[in-house]
Amino acid sequence: MGGPFPRRQGGLTFVFSAAGGLLLAFVLIPLLRMYATHGPEDLLRVAASPDVMPAVWLSLESAFVTAAVAGLLGVPLAYMLSRWGFPGKRIVEALVDLPLAIPHTVVGIALLFVFGRSGIIGAPIERLTGFKFWGTAGGIVICMLFVSLPHMVNSARIGFESVDPRLEKVARTLGHGPWSVFGRVTLPLARHGILTGLMLTYARSISEFGAVVILAYYPMTAPVKIYDLFLQSGLDESSAMAVIFMTIALALFIALRWVARISGTNGSASR
Amino acid sequence: MSFSALVIEGVSLRLGSFALRDLSISVGSGEILVILGPSGAGKTVLLETIAGFNVPDAGKILIGGRDVTREVLERRRVAFMFQDYALFPHMTVRGNIAFGLAGTKKGNDAESRVRNLQSKLGLDAILDRKPAGLSGGEKQRVALARALAADPELFLFDEPLSALDSNTRDSLRDDLKAILGELGIPAIYVTHDQTEAQVLADRLAVIREGSFVQVGTPAGIFNSPADEFVARFVGMENVIEGSVVGAKGCGTMIDLPAARRIAAALDGFRAGSPVFACIRPEDVSISRQDSPRGTAISADGSYPSNRLEACVTTIEAYGPMLKIEMDCGFPLVSYLTKQAFFGLGLRTGDSVIAGLRAESVHLMKRCAKFH
Numbered sequence: 001m002g003g004p005f006p007r008r009q010g011g012l013t014f015v016f017s018a019a020g021g022l023l024l025a026f027v028l029i030p031l032l033r034m035y036a037t038h039g040p041e042d043l044l045r046v047a048a049s050p051d052v053m054p055a056v057w058l059s060l061e062s063a064f065v066t067a068a069v070a071g072l073l074g075v076p077l078a079y080m081l082s083r084w085g086f087p088g089k090r091i092v093e094a095l096v097d098l099p100l101a102i103p104h105t106v107v108g109i110a111l112l113f114v115f116g117r118s119g120i121i122g123a124p125i126e127r128l129t130g131f132k133f134w135g136t137a138g139g140i141v142i143c144m145l146f147v148s149l150p151h152m153v154n155s156a157r158i159g160f161e162s163v164d165p166r167l168e169k170v171a172r173t174l175g176h177g178p179w180s181v182f183g184r185v186t187l188p189l190a191r192h193g194i195l196t197g198l199m200l201t202y203a204r205s206i207s208e209f210g211a212v213v214i215l216a217y218y219p220m221t222a223p224v225k226i227y228d229l230f231l232q233s234g235l236d237e238s239s240a241m242a243v244i245f246m247t248i249a250l251a252l253f254i255a256l257r258w259v260a261r262i263s264g265t266n267g268s269a270s271r
Numbered sequence: 272m273s274f275s276a277l278v279i280e281g282v283s284l285r286l287g288s289f290a291l292r293d294l295s296i297s298v299g300s301g302e303i304l305v306i307l308g309p310s311g312a313g314k315t316v317l318l319e320t321i322a323g324f325n326v327p328d329a330g331k332i333l334i335g336g337r338d339v340t341r342e343v344l345e346r347r348r349v350a351f352m353f354q355d356y357a358l359f360p361h362m363t364v365r366g367n368i369a370f371g372l373a374g375t376k377k378g379n380d381a382e383s384r385v386r387n388l389q390s391k392l393g394l395d396a397i398l399d400r401k402p403a404g405l406s407g408g409e410k411q412r413v414a415l416a417r418a419l420a421a422d423p424e425l426f427l428f429d430e431p432l433s434a435l436d437s438n439t440r441d442s443l444r445d446d447l448k449a450i451l452g453e454l455g456i457p458a459i460y461v462t463h464d465q466t467e468a469q470v471l472a473d474r475l476a477v478i479r480e481g482s483f484v485q486v487g488t489p490a491g492i493f494n495s496p497a498d499e500f501v502a503r504f505v506g507m508e509n510v511i512e513g514s515v516v517g518a519k520g521c522g523t524m525i526d527l528p529a530a531r532r533i534a535a536a537l538d539g540f541r542a543g544s545p546v547f548a549c550i551r552p553e554d555v556s557i558s559r560q561d562s563p564r565g566t567a568i569s570a571d572g573s574y575p576s577n578r579l580e581a582c583v584t585t586i587e588a589y590g591p592m593l594k595i596e597m598d599c600g601f602p603l604v605s606y607l608t609k610q611a612f613f614g615l616g617l618r619t620g621d622s623v624i625a626g627l628r629a630e631s632v633h634l635m636k637r638c639a640k641f642h
Contacts, residue, residue: 166357172344173351174421175321175374184370188361 020168031246038240046240055225056245060252062137063205066144070152070201075194077187078156083165087195099146104210107146110215111215115142139216144205151200160186195260202256206249222249274448276300276457277321282330284320290319298425298474301455305489307462307504313481314461318427320550321352321459335424345374350418352353352428356410359401360623365398385420392416392450399607407439408446415450424427426451426458432467433530446462465506469493477501495633502549508604509550512637517542522629529600533577535632545637553632555605557595558624559615563633577627579603583619586612598624 004015047053080086081093099107111265115122115133122133133139163186171181187194215222222245230238277298284291291313298304308314319325323333323344332340339347359367370592372385388630389395392412402410411431418426431447432440448471460471468475469489476486477500485497496502502510516524522536525548540546581599588594592606594615603625606617617623 048334166353167359169322169324170351170353170357171359171370173347173349174371175345175348176370176416177343177345185359189359267456 034239035243037236038243042236042240043244046237047128047244049237051220051225053246054239055222056219056248058137058140058219059206059222059245060249063138063142063202065137066141066148066205067152067198067202069145070149071156071194071198074149074152074197074201075156078153078194079182079195080155081153082160094132097111097150099148100150104147104208105214108143108211108214111139111142111146111211115139115215133215135216135218136238137216137219140212140221143215144208147208147211148204151204152197155197155200156190156194159190159196162193163189192260199253199256199260203253207251215245276302276335277459278331278333279321280331280333282317282320282327282332284327286316286325289296289313289316291320291327291482294481294483295330296476296483296486297641298459300455300457302473303451303458303460303471304416304474304476305460305462305468306476306478307465307468308478309463309504311430312478314463314478315354315429316481317478318351318429318459321425322349322427323347341381348422348424350421350423352418352426352431353432354432354434356414356431357414358405358417359411359481360402363399363401364394364405367413367417369392369421371417374421381420381422385416385421388416388419396453407435409640411443411446412450419454423456428458430459430462433462433464439627440467443560447471466505467491468505496549496633496635499547499637502547502633506551507549507633508552509555509602511548511550511601511603513546515540515542515544515546515549515634523634525632525634527601531579531600532631533579533627533632534629536629537632537634538633540636546634547637549633549635550603550627550631552604553592553595554608554628555603556626557605557607557611557615557617558595558626576629577632579625579627581623581625583617583621583623586617586619597623 013023076093077096081089081096102110112119114120114132117123117132117134118125126132131138133142167185167189168181171185172178203259207223208221209227212221213224215229220228222241224239226241226245229241275297279294279296281293289311294317306314306317316325320568322640323339327340330340331338333351334347340567349425350622360372362370365551368385368389372381385632389398392415394409394412394416397409397413402413405413414431432443435443444467451471460467462468462594472489474486475489475492477484478491479500485501489520492501493505495529496505497505511526511527513527518524518531518538523538523540523615525533525535525546527533527548535548579599581597583595584598584602585596586593589606592608593612595607595612597603599606605625607617615623
């Protein structure tokens with residue numbers, strides 16, 4: 001990946017560097033400004049107030065469960081899309097990308113029709129098992145899953161596409177059935193793409209607000225609680241919680257990326 | 272009747288616009304069958320059908336007497352060797368070989384067999400390395416060991432050497448020949464390279480557009496190709512249209528274009544019948560017009576019996592040889608060694624005498640479809 005810093009591209013080097021720098025500043029300055037407004041005692045006070053830390057943990061837990069579910073359901077679909085030709089494949093691909101194009105409040109409303117108290121799936125499930133999606137962690141996971149599935153499926157698909165089909169063929173001729181070949185050859189070789197998908201799913205889930213606020217306002221996830229604080233107590237309180245949440249979420253994300261990089265590079269010397 | 276390791280009976284398969292057409296062939300135990308053909312002739316599709324990646328529309332495939340036409344591929348006990356060998360990049364050499372072993376019945380027997388194999392193939396020192404760092408020869412031996420660990424009844428090779436540089440290719444080809452000879456496991460080897468075919472084949476089949484055009488010994492096919500396609504494919508660069516004048520002594524006289532006439536040491540052609548005269552370029556000698564008769568320099572040192580006046584049109588380097596293209600009313604190609612070339616002092620535009628021994632002129636019937 002990459003190369004040396006360019007030496008002989010004249011003005012292009014300068015203009016491109018300036019444009020890139022501007023973009024990075026655009027991302028960093030608001031975050032740094034937000035961090036700068038709060039001292040440690042400020043943050044500790046807000047962290048101690050009721051509902052703040054539970055909301056942070058709920059966000060992290062729900063995102064974790066979402067990533068696990070997305071992995072289990074997304075990996076088979078990603079494999080099918082990377083390997084098989086079938087009628088309607090273009091439509092399936094469009095469906096996978098569709099959540100990217102829907103406003104998240106619309107996602108919340110659509111999910112309400114299905115998983116709400118009188119929804120076509122929500123109502124019978126509540127009647128049979130007593131389990132509710134509306135206003136529960138279950139509803140939060142449903143929302144997160146909907147908006148993050150494109151990332152999971154597309155990343156895993158890229159992972160599978162990087163695996164030479166001849167490796168699977170040769171594995172079959174060596175006496176291994178389809179499941180053994182998938183588990184011992186395909187999956188390990190595609191793990192980089194799958195891990196990337198899990199990571200993106202996790203990141204996307206943590207940041208989800210629009211759909212969650214409609215299907216499951218309570219129990220409050222961190223983004224919902226931050227919004228709630230913004231309305232009830234003002235900018236100071238809500239931005240302090242934002243700093244707490246961002247710090248924990250980013251630390252976790254960086255740690256996960258690091259773990260994934262280590263397990264991703266280890267052994268895949270082919271790329 | 273000798274035991275056949277593989278029998279293919281009337282196999283047909285349609286894949287999009289491509290089709291295998293009613294193919295039948297068998298491979299004896301310990302035999303290497305080379306299938307030679309251009310890209311898109313169906314070589315790989317046929318191999319993949321034998322291995323079980325495709326199910327034929329019609330026909331039967333028997334391996335070691337078992338009908339495996341409908342058998343799933345992991346139970347066919349066929350080793351498939353791809354180009355570059357398709358080693359598992361995430362496993363060590365040991366892991367690759369163990370993967371082959373894991374697909375078979377386990378037991379102490381199998382494990383000691385694999386240990387023997389590893390040392391026989393000289394892999395003991397590289398067992399803990401990953402495939403990415405291995406040389407071409409090491410990869411080939413790892414792939415063979417991995418395949419052998421699964422105890423195959425038949426080897427299928429799909430142009431394993433075609434992506435390599437020529438030095439590596441030559442040495443791997445010789446290694447492979449030696450190993451296969453020692454193992455005695457029958458093999459089908461697919462290639463478009465006539466040298467590979469000639470070196471490896473016990474028997475040779477030429478395939479075109481999903482059909483076998485000619486099946487026989489390498490010598491038989493290289494010296495007596497059945498038609499113009501086979502002739503050109505096995506390196507008969509000179510395929511000249513002519514017609515039989517009549518018998519002369521123990522040979523046949525042929526009229527070629529531009530009122531040239533040559534003798535061929537073959538019988539059984541009727542006067543007036545249209546033929547192709549095929550001459551391998553290495554069988555065409557060149558001598559100076561002004562040199563006295565009998566001093567022609569030829570690659571094999573013998574005297575030509577047919578002498579044609581010709582004009583040199585192009586000279587180009589061709590591996591260790593020089594390729595001389597001449598015009599003698601029709602194009603004629605000759606390969607000369609550098610020694611012969613410099614001895615003659617040839618230059619483009621020179622007038623020369625091209626010599627063809629009557630024994631080197633192969634004749635085949637010319638059918639209307641080649642016009």
